[in-house]
Each structure stands twice: as C-alpha cells, then as structure tokens.
Amino acid sequence: MTTTDYDPNVVLSTENDFKVVGTRPVRHDGVDKVTGRAIYGADYDASGLLHGKILRSPHAHAKIISIDTSKAEALDGVHAVVTAADFPEAADKIMELGEDETKLRDLRGNILARDKVLYVGHAIAGIAATNAHVAEEALSLIEVEFEVLPSVMTTDEAMADGAPILHEDQTTEELGDDSGVVSNVAKHFQHIKGDIAEGFKQADVIVEREYNTVTVHQGYIAPHNGTAFWSADGRLHIWCETQGSFVVRDSLADLLDMPVSMIRVTPTEIGGGFGGKIPIYVEPVAALLSKKTGTPVKIVMTRKETFEGSGPTPGSKIKIKVGATKEGKITAAHAWMAMEAGAYAGSPVGAAAQCVFAAYDLENGLIDGFDVVVNKPKTAAYRAPGSPNAAFGFEQALNELAEKLGMDPIDLRLKNVATEGTRRVDGPVFQRIGAKEVLESMREHAHYLSEKQEGSGRGVAIGFWFNIGFDSACNIALNKDGTVNLTEGSTDVGGSRTSIAMQAAEVLGISAEDVRPSVVDTDTIGFTAVTGGSRTTFATGWAAYEAAQDVKKQCITRAASIWDVDPDHLQMEDGIISSKTDSELKMTIKELAAQLSDTGGGITGRASVKPRGVGGSFCGNIVDLSIDQETGKITIDRFTAIQDAGKALHPSYVEGQMQGGSVQGIGWELNEEYFMSDEGKMNNTSLLDYRMPTALDLPMIDTVIVEVANPGHPFGVRGIGEANIVPPTPAIANAVYDSCGSRITQLPMSPGSILEALKS
Amino acid sequence: MTTKTHVQTTINGEPVDFLCEPRQSLLECLRDVIGLTGTKEGCGDGNCGACTVNIDGRIVTSCLVLGVEAQGASIETIEGVADGTNLHPIQLAFLEGAALQCGICTPGFIIATKALLEKNPDPTEHEIRFWLANNLCRCTGYDKIVRAVQDAAKRMQEA
Structure with missing residues (x-):
C-alpha cells in the first residue's frame, strides 16, 4: 500500500448500528469477472448466429435520394439487408427512456435514417452475413445517392439567423408555448426566482463570463452490441449490454409496433455505460435482420462506430453572471446555457438547469436553457448529464468572486450554502442534504490544510446531482439451508448486485454471502427502470429491503404457526426468530428454512417500489496541479474527492464511483474532445487520438465519504454514481488559475491552450 | 471462401x-x-x-x-491464470480490493499485471502505472487497481 501521513480513504459515519450495511464483502459476480467467465454482450453466441454490420453516413447533413442494396444482397454469404423502410409506420408519440424522453419518430430516425442523414455516422442500412468480414465487404456494395446539405456543428452556428435547418418541421418551444418559428432551437425555457435585476443592484462585486465545452464521450470500454432472435412464434428475444433491459424492451415494442409481452430482453454483463447504454442503437437493426432471416443476428459496433454512432455528451456555451455583497452574500445569479442536443432534440440542458445553482441558497436567480440541434450524433446521458458543463462555468465564477472579495473560496461557498428547506431556483425545496457537511469536510481536510508544493496551483469546486427514484422490483426466495436467492432487474455496472443484496441481508439478519443475487431478464422480474440517475442502490435496494421485510414477516408467521402462538408475540432479529414473552421459543432462520416444506411450503418475498424520497448528492474536490512551462502539460499532483453518500452501503464501491467519476472529469478537463473537421467528421475516432486518462496520467484519488443520511431511504442511501464527475472540471480550472493567473474558459485544457494562456 | x-x-x-x-x-x-x-x-x-x-x-x-x-x-x-479452483493471488487482490467495476478491462489488467510481477516482484507505484499505461479502465480511476497490484505483489512474495 502507498504510505501517506493521513488516511487516503475516510468514511465519516454518523450511523453504524448495522451488521452488513457499511461493510465491504467481496462482490457476488467477482470471481466470474476475474476469471474471464462473465458473459458480456459481445461474448454471447447462439446456434446459427449471423453477424450484422451497419452502413453509416459519410456526410454530416444530406438528403437520401436513393438506396440500392441489390449488389450487397447478391454477395455470397449475405443473408439480409434492411433499411428504414423495414420499420412499421407507427404514430408518433413521446417515449420515456428512463433518464430522458424522446419522440418515437426521432428514435426511429436515429436507428436507421429515412429521408435525411443528420450526422457523420448516422446509420442507413444493416446487413446480416455469415461473418462480420463478409458483412463489412457487403457494406461497400450498397449504393446510396446523397444530396449534400450545409451543416451546423455548434450552438452558435445552429442558432444563427439563416442557419441550415435540420428538421423543417421543428418549431421552437418558447417558454412553454409553440412559437411556430422553424428553428434548430427545439426549446427555450426559464427558471426564475426573485428578481435578478434587483439582486444585481445590491451587489458590490459582479463576475460575468462565458464558458465553452466541446463534445466528449462516455468512453465505456465495451462498444455497443446486441443479438436478436425473432422466433417463428413471433416472439423476439434480445441479448445485449444495456443499462435498462425494460427500456430496450419498451423501445423495441414501440419501434416494431408489437406488444411488450412478445419481447424478452436478457441483459448480459455490461462493459461500462455511464448513461451511454440507456438508448438503443443496434438492437432494432439486429431484430429486423433476424425477422428477415429467421436466425439470430449479432451486431457489435467498432470503436469508430461507438464514437460516431452512439450518443456522446454535448458541447455547450454557458454564460454566467453572479454578484455578491462585500460580505460575500450572493445577491443574484444568472446562468444562460445552450447545449447541443445532436441530431435530435433532447440535450441535458434541463438537467443542467436543475444543478447549476443547486448548492447555493439564492434569493434571486434566473436560468435560461436552450436545447439546440446540430449535425452531430444525438447526445445521450453521461454521468450527471449537463451538470459538469454548468459547473465548469458557475464554480469558476464563484472562485473569481471569492478572489475579488478577498475570501477563501470554501468560505464563500459555505456562506451561501443550500441546506434543508432551501428552495432551488428551479423550484424544488431541499430535504436534508449534505452540501454544508461536504464543504466543511473539504475545509478541514489534510489536503486543504497542507502547504502547496512550490509552483503548483490549488483549486476547489463542488458539484451536484439530484438523483432519481423510479420503478424497481425484487423477488427473494428462502432456500432450505437458510440462504436466499434474490432476483432483480437492474444491470450491474459496478457492484450493485452486492449493494442490493446487502440491504436484504441486513433486514434478514444473514450475511451478504448468504444472499445470492441475480440480474434477470424482462420475462422474469417486474418492471425495473434503468441503471442510471444514481438510482440502483437507492431504489432497487429499497425493493430488496421491502422484499426482505416480506420474507421476514412470513418467517414470523410460519414460526408462529409451528409454535402455535400469536405472531404478534414474535420478533426476528439478527436472523433469529424468538418470542417476546417466552424465552424458550427461539429458532434461527436456517432452522426454520430446513422445515419449510413440512410446515406449509416455501417462502418467497416480493416487492415492486417507486420510492419518492430521493436524496441528491454533493461532491467536492481539492486539486493540486503543476504546469510544465515549456510544453503546457498539466500534471495532477494530488486529488481529493469528498462526497455525501447518505449511507455508504459498500464503502469500497462508493470510493470506486468517486474515483472513477473524478478521473472521467479529469479526462474531460485535460484531454478529451471530438476533433471535428469542417465537414463535420470526427477526426480522432481511435482511443489513441481520443485520449482518455491512463494509469500513468494520474495520482491516487483520495476520498472522503461524508454520511448525511437521506431521510427518504430506510438505510439513508442517496446514490453516489454521478455527482463526483461534476467538480473536477471547475476545480482543475481554478487550480490552473491559481498556478498561472489565467482563466481558461474553453475545454479541454490541452497543452496547446495552456501554452497560449501562459504567453498572454 | x-x-x-x-x-x-x-x-x-x-x-x-x-x-x-x-x-x-x-x-x-x-x-x-x-x-x-x-x-x-x-x-x-x-x-x-x-x-x-x-x-x-x-x-x-x-x-x-x-x-x-x-x-x-x-x-x-x-482462462489460464487460476490454478483450477484456486484463484491466482492477483485475482484475489483484484476481488478483495474492489479493483473492478464493470469488469470488461479486468482480464487484460490481470494478464498485464502477472507479466509485471513475474519480471519485477516489488514494483513502485510509478512502475505499476507505467507498466499498465496501455490498459484503459474507464470505471475505477485506477486507484484501486494500483493498490490491488501492490497487494498482489505482497501476497506473491509471502507465498
């Protein structure tokens, strides 16, 4: 282990009266994953499997004049070709996708382009062949005639007067009403609290600045994939890597105009997602190909396709104006945010608006949000979608404000911090939250109290994600040896089987190892929403808690019938059923389980929940960095992440989320970028040129888990997957300023841009 | 064909x-x-x-x-790293150190780590980071992977 003069991973616990919750058992799926046995989507095989490939647009914006697939179909080894014409025509409708919604027509258009291609990489046709090489050869035989149109690549270009229009039938929704104006701006909304004009009048100091970020990708290591089998009985079975098997099922049902009961989705193990594996891409194409061929068809994207043909997170333009009194009380703040939705409406600007000011108690605030379509891939969720873009602006502006006021940046934040009862600018009133505790923990941390290394810069920032609840289901069956089988429907992206199982174990008074959790398919469990919005440990964990309570209740009832006593006189604690009145009556859950069959049959607990008590999470960073004066390269020397987990179910995996989110934020800040050509083509579609952080680029990521229990969860869980990606971008920018005196307002902070800044 | x-x-x-x-x-x-x-x-x-x-x-x-x-x-x-049902110390260190989340990069990391520790049984943190720089992990931020490699080195020396 690395030796340090402080504990690099601290849990600040407020509640320790648990046997299982808060411990660190080995994850149940771990052995399969360290031995190569776990089956991911690309590993799935089936008898008679065909391999599919997808033809993609070389143009950023073009009309499709004609598609001729005849030569491709004639190639030896090709079994079927499909285009948008193979989709049934269904009426348009709004579809709930878990974390966001989309129009059915847009989803269908994104899966296979119909009249127009809207970005380089837009899918046009699918081919199924005996192997992937033949399918790829056949792609080049499809003849598509295009009429190339001018394209728009940024919100500035897309919002300009006379800009080329992506959707002739898209009119701007202006403050809730259809403006009737055809435009690339799908929506302009506002949140208003108080009166910012009045607030700015009271300000002694005002900071106003514009910030820009570019498109970045989630960068999951496993590309999108899916296998479809359309059986002769009309039933469709899909095996794929998804964050939400029910989203896949329901999306396919709408796209293919068939009942959900005819579709079964089996989620395989998933090689990363971070939000990007909520939408579907290849699954419907594989389904159409399987329908034509009657055999299973598997499609696996290449890395290039994953960059060009899946959903990254948007580039954005953010304008911040914030004012405060000389005592440091913020009097008004305005955030103007335009985000690239990609080819179809639906950027995360709405979520950004919920986050941008969330950490602060503002009397006067105004948020303007613009959802803008551009000729890039349709964006998808990426870990706290929209919030890092917003924080890159506001959290830098706050440090600038602190400097002007001569205040410590953490003190300024604490002076304005949101607490229980604070009404956010976008409306909701906070229940108990941990923003203050996170900031206090930052101020007291050994890192913040330490002397900076000579020549290095230090920055701080905090970030917020609101988290979501949504539907989850869980079944628990008691085995005759006293262990339980737990089935649930949340894809396990990073240890959630275990954090869910632990909640059942806590209720039943058994060990985490005595719970055997399985993630099962859509025919086998009740509706469960996506693994997203940091909801899984919170909501599916709650379902496990309820299902375990059901088991517990039945155990007590059964014991009562065995002993012929009133169940109200019995209790079950630590896995032992006992009488409150008769100390002779005592039985372990194992002893009871052994006699289930003889005493009335098995015990199965079940629950379907939609918990409302969602608790948002705050995360703060302290960053030290140094800048190579000759090359402009930034080295992160020390990094501390501090997050309110509510209750850390499994602290190791909470730390893992914090460390992983931090490093994605570091990559976003320093290296990552879609380099777009003038023609709208991404020039860096390999993982060499789209450079994500490697082990060598980083220090250890120290963590502090703050536990301010969420009153809306039985164990106080908040959900910790996302807030941790929010503070790195502004914290690093603030550290760069501390180091060299330049405010960098454009991401990424590549060596070139740092050199420019050093020169000026 | x-x-x-x-x-x-x-x-x-x-x-x-x-x-x-x-x-x-x-x-x-x-x-x-x-x-x-x-x-x-x-x-x-x-x-x-x-x-x-x-x-x-x-x-x-x-x-x-x-x-x-x-x-x-x-x-x-x-598939050849474990000895039958006995996991290799590197596999145990990854498991017990929570050094994987989605797990898709884990086989590559374990193979690379094994080669490192066979060549250099007591690597520094920098040597570990340098050796593993061609293995991308998007979930963990590498912290727990580096610690798992350090732990595995210790387990292998003690074995």
Missing part, C-alpha cells in the same frame, strides 16, 4: 489447433474460433489493452496479432 490456414499453438498449457483466415486477428481466433471469450475487444486497434494476452513471455494486444502468427507460440489468456 478464403482458404484457411492450420495453426498449431499451445494455449494455457494445452495444445490447440485451429483454422483461420489470413485476415483474422488472434483476438478473433481466440474468441470466435476457439471460444475463449475471456479476452475482450474494446477498440480493435491496440489502444485499450482489453485483449491483452501473453505470447511466449511477452504481453501483446491480441487484436494486433494475426491468428496465423500464433503458429508455434505459447499463449496465456485469462
């Missing part, structure tokens, strides 16, 4: 023969021809390390090796 070549190799200590087309990578042969899917594909161009295998004592990204090049080679994949 393209003529296939007969390739004779040793995989995880066992003789393995397979037929492959000239254009098929070793990764494709391992996964699709031989059925060893523990080796993963993340990029197909040698930049993510998910397909790392050990060939004759050197770690390589198997997507950049042709199947036909494996003629006569001795190959170690993730």
